[in-house]
Amino acid sequence: MDQIWLRIWKLQITERLKMFLWKLCRDIIPFGNRLQRIFGNSTRCVICGEAEDSALHLFFKCPLAKAVWFASRWAIRSDTLNFGAPRDMVVWLLSPEFLQGADAEVLGEFLRFGVCLFDALWTAHNRAFHDQISPTWRGVLAKVTSAAAYLHSAWESPTNAGGLQHNPAAIYTGNSVLLVDAAFKDLRAAAGIVVAISEDNLSEAMAVCYEANQPLEAELVVLVNAVKWCTMRGWNRMVIASDCQLLVHGLHARRAPDWRLAGAFWQLVEMLDALPDVKIEWTPRAGVLAAHKLAKWAFSNSVSGLFSAEDLVPLVAM
Structure with missing residues (x-):
């Protein structure tokens, strides 16, 4: 014993x-x-x-x-x-x-x-x-x-955590950043995706409501939507910041964190391979707080759509 x-x-x-x-x-x-x-x-x-x-x-x-x-x-x-x-x-x-x-x-x-x-x-x-x-x-x-x-x-040790940022401000290196997060409950989910120039400068955002079977799937769908938005807008140099460390770690290791999500996971990997200058990085919840608040609001109100900087002000201030 x-x-x-x-x-x-x-x-x-x-x-x-x-x-x-x-x-x-x-x-x-x-x-x-x-x-x-x-x-x-x-x-x-x-x-x-x-x-x-x-x-x-x-x-x-x-x-x-x-x-x-x-x-x-x-x-x-x-x-x-x-x-x-x-x-x-x-x-x-x-x-x-x-x-x-x-x-x-x-x-x-x-x-x-x-x-x-x-x-x-x-x-x-x-x-x-x-x-x-x-x-x-x-x-x-x-x-x-x-x-x-x-x-x-x-x-997780910072020295072993490739692609992980423990300081929220560290993700801002000159390029725009997509802050992403998901709200999930009872097989429903909502994505919050916010374009940030700096910690205090948000330019636009997108919310998407969808169905998901588990929180990890909800987080994966957020990233898929974020990468699709990059492709549609021609954003070829972008940092996408997520607070889902399990998923970010899986992407860097190129290993699906859950076999049930393997199809969507490898679809996301292929999308990222086509955009070599779009990087996925982990940051603490504080670093994606604007996306977190947008996702919660979109979930509560069942709203999908695009938002301007002015639209975002009352939502992220909640």
């Missing part, structure tokens, strides 16, 4: 998640019989009611867990996995046999996804028990994707 704890302690995740994994290893997270002794409730799974409540069931066998694992980029059939004890689940996350020989980046991506999924499922379990809120697999997947991307961005 000490060696496992040492590995957990060294993980680039939050202290809360480290403690969660430690408790799982020690099998002291309250499932089934423990909950019954405290609250007098049934020992059946509070999400599906199909089996005894346990770590194995919640994290791998419950229909909710199975759907999210299979929807992940690894398309894992979690119902085929079996573990002797909760500790073995953590060992599997740390050293997945099916990724044997993979590089550290791939292993890290899988670990972040798995840890965030465990955490999201436990949260869904508790909300179902205490608040009678029924989770959906799409909702859980969206939370996991977002949480894993946050962990990645929080520990």
Whole structure:
């Protein structure tokens, strides 16, 4: 157990998640019989009611867990996995046999996804028990994707982060910048795309409403629309700034961050290859705040269209 704890302690995740994994290893997270002794409730799974409540069931066998694992980029059939004890689940996350020989980046991506999924499922379990809120697999997947991307961005070293700008002002190098962001909820999305000459000088913008299945798809569609706008307007030298680090990193590595988005991802790569002086860079949320506010406004009002600098003033001031 000490060696496992040492590995957990060294993980680039939050202290809360480290403690969660430690408790799982020690099998002291309250499932089934423990909950019954405290609250007098049934020992059946509070999400599906199909089996005894346990770590194995919640994290791998419950229909909710199975759907999210299979929807992940690894398309894992979690119902085929079996573990002797909760500790073995953590060992599997740390050293997945099916990724044997993979590089550290791939292993890290899988670990972040798995840890965030465990955490999201436990949260869904508790909300179902205490608040009678029924989770959906799409909702859980969206939370996991977002949480894993946050962990990645929080520990990404500037020296290893090609195409990543931690200072929002650093994206302004003489060329115009397209600030992009997406708003997403309940399979609906809106893109905010703002042309910026400098941090305080916005010249025009575009908003587009569309359907999307997950936040990452919404962010991908924003970039596709931004590059199409560059092509239509003849903007051959442009920086496109996004706060979606997972997607920007995937574009620089030329590796789709989610297999379900591979078609649109490679379409975007081909579009960018045709515009070699159009660069995609990551910047913190503060760097794309104008696009973020425009996307939220367009989403709330179901508005698509073009906006002048004057039109933008009241929208980005909100």
